[in-house]
Amino acid sequence: MTFESKLTPILREGVEIVKMISFKKIKDALAKKYPEMEPPIIGKLAGALVNAIFGTPSLEESFVIFARNHADLITKEQTNLEGMLEEIRIPLTDALRIQSLCDHQEGLDSTGILQQAQKLGILLVDRDLPLPHSFIELVRRLGSGFGLLLPPIPDSDAATSH
Secondary structure (H helix, E strand, C coil), X not given: CCHHHHHHHHHHHHHHHHHHHHHHHHHHHHXXXXXXXXXXXXXXXXXXXXXXXXXXXXXXXXXXHHHHHCHHHHHHHHCCHHHHCHHHHXXXXXXXXXXXXXXXXXXXXXXXXHHHHHHCCCCCCCCCCCCHHHHHHHHHHHHHHCCCCCCCCCCHHHHHCC
């Protein structure tokens, strides 16, 4: 087993955590904007927007029907993503780039996803590609801050050197 094949699933898991955080941020913003809208609809709309950002449309029938029936609203809200995701543009940019890197390792071309994110104003173009270790650390901190992960356990050497 090569180094890349062990690292790719770990990096993809990090991307999934950023997707969950993005979903949470978008869902909260939509709930404030549309207080009359039912929570399940808000959830599906938030999910559709996250899927659009990462180029991962849901193939489950209820989501396909929702996306088709609410295409105009999804398109309209895509133009508002920059404001909804302003606070997490760094991890979002890193996750999109890591996803693209993983896709490339697997022979897929996802440059269109990066170009779309740039058009939507959510990709920080001048940001360097993160090293895998930095990305994983960023995701761990963010994930634990959002209650999605347990914080990392300190090294026993670092803990005893205080």
